[in-house]
Amino acid sequence: MSDTALFEVVNRVGVVTLNRPQVHNALSLPMIRLIAGQLEAWRHDDDVAAVLLRGAGEKAFCAGGDIRSMYDSYHAGTREYADFFIDEYRLDYALWRFPKPVVALMHGITMGGGMGLAQAASLRIATDRTRMAMPETGIGLIPDVGGTFFLSRMPPELALYLGLTGQSIQAADARYCGLADVYVQGEAVEQVLPRLRQIDWRAGPAPALERVRTAIEPLCTQPGEPPLAQAASALLEHFSKPGVAAIMASLGAATGRHADWAAATLATLAQRSPLSMCVVYRQLEEGRRLDLADCFRLEYNLVIHAIEDGDLIEGVRALIVDKDKNPRWNPARVQDVTDARVAAFFDGALNAPAHPLAQLGR
Numbered sequence: 001m002s003d004t005a006l007f008e009v010v011n012r013v014g015v016v017t018l019n020r021p022q023v024h025n026a027l028s029l030p031m032i033r034l035i036a037g038q039l040e041a042w043r044h045d046d047d048v049a050a051v052l053l054r055g056a057g058e059k060a061f062c063a064g065g066d067i068r069s070m071y072d073s074y075h076a077g078t079r080e081y082a083d084f085f086i087d088e089y090r091l092d093y094a095l096w097r098f099p100k101p102v103v104a105l106m107h108g109i110t111m112g113g114g115m116g117l118a119q120a121a122s123l124r125i126a127t128d129r130t131r132m133a134m135p136e137t138g139i140g141l142i143p144d145v146g147g148t149f150f151l152s153r154m155p156p157e158l159a160l161y162l163g164l165t166g167q168s169i170q171a172a173d174a175r176y177c178g179l180a181d182v183y184v185q186g187e188a189v190e191q192v193l194p195r196l197r198q199i200d201w202r203a204g205p206a207p208a209l210e211r212v213r214t215a216i217e218p219l220c221t222q223p224g225e226p227p228l229a230q231a232a233s234a235l236l237e238h239f240s241k242p243g244v245a246a247i248m249a250s251l252g253a254a255t256g257r258h259a260d261w262a263a264a265t266l267a268t269l270a271q272r273s274p275l276s277m278c279v280v281y282r283q284l285e286e287g288r289r290l291d292l293a294d295c296f297r298l299e300y301n302l303v304i305h306a307i308e309d310g311d312l313i314e315g316v317r318a319l320i321v322d323k324d325k326n327p328r329w330n331p332a333r334v335q336d337v338t339d340a341r342v343a344a345f346f347d348g349a350l351n352a353p354a355h356p357l358a359q360l361g362r
Helices: 029-043 069-078 080-096 115-119 156-165 170-176 184-195 208-219 232-239 245-251 254-267 274-287 293-308 312-321 337-346
Strands: 005-010 012-018 051-053 061-062 102-105 109-111 124-127 131-133 182-185
Touching: 005 029, 005 156, 005 184, 012 029, 012 184, 029 080, 051 061, 051 115, 051 184, 051 208, 061 102, 061 115, 061 337, 069 080, 069 312, 080 293, 102 115, 102 184, 102 232, 109 115, 124 170, 124 208, 131 274, 156 232, 156 245, 156 254, 156 274, 170 182, 182 208, 232 245, 232 254, 245 254, 245 274, 274 337, 293 312, 293 337
Parallel strands: 012 051, 051 102, 061 109, 102 124, 109 131, 124 182
Antiparallel strands: 005 012
16 A cells, blocks of 8 residues: 555655545555655655645546445444544644645645645645535535634634535635635646756745745735635525524525525435534534544544444435435424434543543644
8 A cells, every 4th residue: 555645756846646546646545554654754854844745637636536445444343433533633743743844735626534634734825626515414514623612713604504515616716715825727837846946045044934924925826806705605604593494494495696696505404414504513513612633533423423423424425325316304494403412423522531532632
């Protein structure tokens, strides 16, 4: 598995290439462990001043985690799925707290686990091929990998829209939502690493991140008008309602110039796991008052509950294994999700000494 992630140092920039293009660079457990080990080595290496994360091929930075392996682990009774999330969250947290600048080249599909890597970066580069999403409610999961933290730091209506629908967005909306810092397009994408190669690390006292930004700046342009900005009033009107059922009812009653957008959004929500959406609504509320480490600890609790007593296994079966695209959500309607069912996901002490992520932030 050593070729699932490739590493090199170019002009004091440690380059991580996610190297599973045949599966859109989806993260496997061995791949996560390889990257974590290399980052730890570079953390202490004075010959490495910055890190670049990129994906092999033209289609994806990283499409997420290898959820088929999690499904197989659950059915085999190995609980390797728990190890996957523990190690993935530790890696994501390490990136958020990495002492050197991290650049994420979000070229192509950047979803789920790919967002966990990219959103931790100091400089997030969107491109003309960026397709970004947190699509977890579509398989009965919740937006994890730090989504509790980075989604809840944006305006609540945007966070709920992205977290509940799993809608894919492009570069302009990524910048509008605060999920990308700069934009490059066309052949300029191929010039990112060559520009980093030209940094003169000996010239003056400028901080490393400033040097990296200065190197990338000539490649950057503007991505155009963000579609979500045009729907800002509708987002605020509908996604400010108190609960998922109220949001869906509001969308269903929409009239006027955003009626078509509301109808399409409602149709999307109707396909998502009702239980997952109700959990996500509370998850994002909780996230606004939690620090980064506690967000990851909460996510671990939520994800394990989604696997063992939620809709994830059924969602993966329907959409990835059997591919009948007809998940039997339990319950089938948002109106039938009880407060007690949602509350059960949040039981358990975040700061218990036995928590697998107890050491984050300490």
